[in-house]
Amino acid sequence: MRNILLIEPNYKNKYPPIGLMKISTYHKRLGDNVTFYKGDMKEFVIDQIYQDCLRKLKRVDKSIHWQSKSALIKKYIKRKNSSLLEEMNFSNSEFAPLIEKNLVGFADYYRKKEFEKNPKFDRVYVTTLFTFYWKITIETIQFAKKLVKKPDQLLIGGVLASLLSKEVEKETGIIPIAGLLDKPGMLDKSAKARKIIIDNLPLDYSILDEIDYDYPTGSAYFTFMTKGCTRKCAFCSVPKIEPTYKPKIETIDKFNEIKTLFGEQQNLLLMDNNVLASPNFQEIIQEIKDMGFVTGATYTEPNQLSIAIRNLRGGYNNKGYVKRSYKLMHSLLDRLKDATKQEYYDTLDKFELIKFETTTKENLLNAYKFISPYYEKYRLKTPKLRYVDFNQGTDARYVTDELMKLMSEVPIKPLRIAFDYIGLKDTYIKAVELAAKYGIKELSNYILYNFYDSPEELYERLKINVELGERLGIHIYSFPMKYIPLYGEEAKSREFIGEKWNKKFIRAIQSILNVTKGIVAPGRSFFEKAFGKNINEFYHLLFMPETYIVYRKVFEEEVKLTPVWRKQFVDLMNSSESELVKKIIVSNDFKEYYNFTNNLQILALLKHYTVKKEEANNTDSEYQDLKKRFAKLIKENRHHNLTLTYDFESLTVRKNYSDVIYSQ
Numbered sequence: 121m122r123n124i125l126l127i128e129p130n131y132k133n134k135y136p137p138i139g140l141m142k143i144s145t146y147h148k149r150l151g152d153n154v155t156f157y158k159g160d161m162k163e164f165v166i167d168q169i170y171q172d173c174l175r176k177l178k179r180v181d182k183s184i185h186w187q188s189k190s191a192l193i194k195k196y197i198k199r200k201n202s203s204l205l206e207e208m209n210f211s212n213s214e215f216a217p218l219i220e221k222n223l224v225g226f227a228d229y230y231r232k233k234e235f236e237k238n239p240k241f242d243r244v245y246v247t248t249l250f251t252f253y254w255k256i257t258i259e260t261i262q263f264a265k266k267l268v269k270k271p272d273q274l275l276i277g278g279v280l281a282s283l284l285s286k287e288v289e290k291e292t293g294i295i296p297i298a299g300l301l302d303k304p305g306m307l308d309k310s311a312k313a314r315k316i317i318i319d320n321l322p323l324d325y326s327i328l329d330e331i332d333y334d335y336p337t338g339s340a341y342f343t344f345m346t347k348g349c350t351r352k353c354a355f356c357s358v359p360k361i362e363p364t365y366k367p368k369i370e371t372i373d374k375f376n377e378i379k380t381l382f383g384e385q386q387n388l389l390l391m392d393n394n395v396l397a398s399p400n401f402q403e404i405i406q407e408i409k410d411m412g413f414v415t416g417a418t419y420t421e422p423n424q425l426s427i428a429i430r431n432l433r434g435g436y437n438n439k440g441y442v443k444r445s446y447k448l449m450h451s452l453l454d455r456l457k458d459a460t461k462q463e464y465y466d467t468l469d470k471f472e473l474i475k476f477e478t479t480t481k482e483n484l485l486n487a488y489k490f491i492s493p494y495y496e497k498y499r500l501k502t503p504k505l506r507y508v509d510f511n512q513g514t515d516a517r518y519v520t521d522e523l524m525k526l527m528s529e530v531p532i533k534p535l536r537i538a539f540d541y542i543g544l545k546d547t548y549i550k551a552v553e554l555a556a557k558y559g560i561k562e563l564s565n566y567i568l569y570n571f572y573d574s575p576e577e578l579y580e581r582l583k584i585n586v587e588l589g590e591r592l593g594i595h596i597y598s599f600p601m602k603y604i605p606l607y608g609e610e611a612k613s614r615e616f617i618g619e620k621w622n623k624k625f626i627r628a629i630q631s632i633l634n635v636t637k638g639i640v641a642p643g644r645s646f647f648e649k650a651f652g653k654n655i656n657e658f659y660h661l662l663f664m665p666e667t668y669i670v671y672r673k674v675f676e677e678e679v680k681l682t683p684v685w686r687k688q689f690v691d692l693m694n695s696s697e698s699e700l701v702k703k704i705i706v707s708n709d710f711k712e713y714y715n716f717t718n719n720l721q722i723l724a725l726l727k728h729y730t731v732k733k734e735e736a737n738n739t740d741s742e743y744q745d746l747k748k749r750f751a752k753l754i755k756e757n758r759h760h761n762l763t764l765t766y767d768f769e770s771l772t773v774r775k776n777y778s779d780v781i782y783s784q
């Protein structure tokens with residue numbers, strides 16, 4: 121039995137690592153022991169050392185409840201602060217000196233990086249995703265080297281690794297596995313492994329319970345009915361990663377396996393890149409219906425605790441199911457009241473299940489027979505509507521009346537139709553009209569910008585969506601998505617600026633969307649307020665100081681700086697200085713604006729760009745209201761949350777990446 125570690129770097133992402141979930145199934149079928157981790161790598165190592173330390177301490181003095189001191193022990197391993205030893209309160213033990221010696225030893229083991237000389241894992245996989253997560257991905261790979269016994273057993277795969285394989289090799293010395301694991305025996309040569317195609321395996325959902333990170337997908341099946349794409353769009357990674365189009369992937373058996381092992385899921389998230397290109401589309405829709413996704417279908421959550429306990433008993437994934445069972449038992453507490461709540465709490469207490477540190481497999485199994493009647497009686501049983509989401513979007517160029525009719529026979533929500541460039545206008549409009557004809561009322565579309573397009577073309581596409589929504593009585597949510605190159609240095613960050621764009625305009629779009637986290641909601645009034653009533657107003661917004669864009673109302677109506685800026689801007693645009701002014705503004709660098717010119721009129725205009733948001737932050741009620749409204753919308757509508765682009769991640773999260781990883 122090999123010890124396998126699967127790592128997803130600690131970036132923020134929406135969908136679970138499907139590749140690793142398949143690799144987990146693969147290794148479990150080969151009889152290996154699998155661990156999944158996403159988080160601070162340093163904490164992972166500390167936790168591993170803690171487990172060894174705990175075993176040792178239990179052997180030294182059984183009478184002490186060491187698990188209840190887990191936080192202190194981990195802290196001590198990390199910091200070796202002697203006051204923590206006192207807090208652990210073991211001085212009355214007859215083995216106190218030996219206990220202390222062990223604790224000191226484990227702390228030194230960590231602090232002197234002894235663990236690097238004694239790696240535990242026979243094989244480590246690191247998955248990768250967006251190229252702009254380059255830094256954190258490379259840091260994770262470098263750290264993973266310390267955890268694997270033999271360097272050639274560190275395997276790197278996924279999107280970034282496929283697109284930037286040369287760069288990854290140069291930086292880490294490891295040749296990544298580019299593309300899919302879609303042939304038998306790609307990772308091992310044993311007879312059993314040679315019969316398995318990893319890409320065709322069902323996903324191991326249980327690994328997601330091993331980590332603290334919460335993917336916002338909720339209860340859903342993730343699957344592909346097709347693979348690859350028939351096209352080769354220059355801005356897309358699919359032709360490189362999945363170069364062969366497979367028009368139909370067998371799904372139903374995997375689906376049934378997942379249902380049996382992990383329980384029925386509510387929604388169906390199809391990750392197909394271009395499902396409409398499939399000549400088997402009718403068959404695909406039939407299969408979706410056979411899975412139980414017909415219009416109006418509802419889902420009643422199965423008894424998750426009984427599934428978790430069953431799998432825990434079977435030893436399928438002890439770490440994952442201990443955590444899951446604990447969480448499920450505690451989630452019921454919120455649904456109970458008064459005496460029942462007290463009785464239930466007392467039962468948890470009796471089996472030491474109040475705190476996670478003291479929760480063990482044994483306690484959970486022992487408690488289950490007392491907990492299960494409460495759980496079955498009070499768990500949520502309200503039926504919910506089921507949805508199907510082709511979350512990578514559908515290709516308007518393949519849409520026909522017949523295909524749209526077929527799509528409308530399953531509960532698609534939202535329908536995503538790609539509108540990547542203005543040249544698709546007529547085809548796109550026709551596809552949306554067909555969606556409306558067949559009663560599909562909620563659409564949610566990515567609008568690629570910063571590629572070959574111009575700002576006017578972005579405005580026009582957004583406006584088309586507003587007009588279509590009005591004319592057809594449907595809701596189209598647009599999600600402008602900034603293009604980032606797939607290859608080379610520019611792929612490694614989010615700084616790329618398209619030929620017809622500039623830093624200021626990109627920042628302006630982000631400032632316009634800042635409050636809605638990237639969503640352009642349906643409705644003319646929202647759109648016109650956010651992007652302007654016409655191209656001329658839109659251009660004014662693009663040139664407007666960021667602070668005035670974000671806190672629109674307060675600077676327009678209360679502080680009244682925007683009208684002053686507007687007049688100065690328009691006057692200068694009508695003067696012989698207009699080109700110089702534009703050049704300065706689009707550079708988006710106003711730190712030393714007073715050095716750019718001696719022209720007092722221009723200097724007066726540029727001063728607006730140095731106004732800080734603090735002057736308005738908490739006073740713009742419109743900004744605050746809108747922010748709250750959209751936060752609520754995103755919280756209540758999982759589909760919006762899943763569609764949000766990564767341009768609006770909170771800065772704190774991004775900043776923390778560097779701390780998150782290896783602040784040793």
Ligand code: SF4
Nearest residue numbers: 349351352353356393
């Ligand atoms: S049609 Fe879509 S999936 Fe296919 S290459 Fe173009 S963008 Fe990529």
